[in-house]
Amino acid sequence: MAGSSAIDQNTCEHREIGVRRWTEKRRARNDAAKIIRQAMVEKAAACELCGCSPLRPNRRLPIGMSQLCVHEIANGPLRSRAQDKPYATLVVCWACNGELNNKGQDHWPESRQLAVLAMVRPDDFDLKSYNELVNPRAPRRITLFEVFEEMVEAKDRTGTARLFTPDDVAHVMNVNRKTVRRWIDGKQLRAIDVAPPGATKRHFRIEPADLRAFAKCRESMSEDDFEQLVGEVQENWQ
Ligand SMILES: [Zn+2]
Numbered sequence: 001m002a003g004s005s006a007i008d009q010n011t012c013e014h015r016e017i018g019v020r021r022w023t024e025k026r027r028a029r030n031d032a033a034k035i036i037r038q039a040m041v042e043k044a045a046a047c048e049l050c051g052c053s054p055l056r057p058n059r060r061l062p063i064g065m066s067q068l069c070v071h072e073i074a075n076g077p078l079r080s081r082a083q084d085k086p087y088a089t090l091v092v093c094w095a096c097n098g099e100l101n102n103k104g105q106d107h108w109p110e111s112r113q114l115a116v117l118a119m120v121r122p123d124d125f126d127l128k129s130y131n132e133l134v135n136p137r138a139p140r141r142i143t144l145f146e147v148f149e150e151m152v153e154a155k156d157r158t159g160t161a162r163l164f165t166p167d168d169v170a171h172v173m174n175v176n177r178k179t180v181r182r183w184i185d186g187k188q189l190r191a192i193d194v195a196p197p198g199a200t201k202r203h204f205r206i207e208p209a210d211l212r213a214f215a216k217c218r219e220s221m222s223e224d225d226f227e228q229l230v231g232e233v234q235e236n237w238q
Helices: 002-044 076-082 094-107 110-119 127-134 144-158 167-172 177-187 208-219 223-237
Strands: 070-072 089-093
Touching: 002 070, 002 089, 070 094, 076 127, 089 094, 089 110, 110 127, 110 144, 144 208, 167 177
Parallel strands: none
Antiparallel strands: 070 089
């Protein structure tokens, strides 16, 4: 009997050491995430949803509600993995954070939050990484089309569109800027030339609705078929 109690004690000790190590690891990860989150808040400087900040507070609310924090777009158990990932978070004021958390998925589905991210921080938008982070195995994937659809709806609500530069589109669609230019030249992606008359260089801007139409065509085709189509259209165009 004495022997078995010694084993028990050993197992317990091992378990305790294991738990301690795990807790230390978690604490270290949380501390590292805290620094990254603080840097994200400082970089954003204003709420990515309503534009308020401690320097430009929303006067209709108590002053503390304009403090900024990092909100994880993903819900549930994967939240802690998302906490220091710029592609899976929004910097928002406390008031907006409350709205995002309380109104839930019906009002603020992930695709709508990702649309905000794509509009305010196209450099950080990375749908592939987001899908891998929140849903590594399951087939449920948020598509670019869904995100662009939310952008168009956001425009309908506010009446103003955030027009994209080819660089923005390159970031958002995770491609080279030359590829975007090829899509525009090949008439695959509709773009408006906003250069003043007589300018030698063309300056393109892209509407969210045109991005949506483009994504729909692209996502319904395989990558190879799509590239072939771009090639064919370009050949006929020249
Ligand atoms: Zn806000």
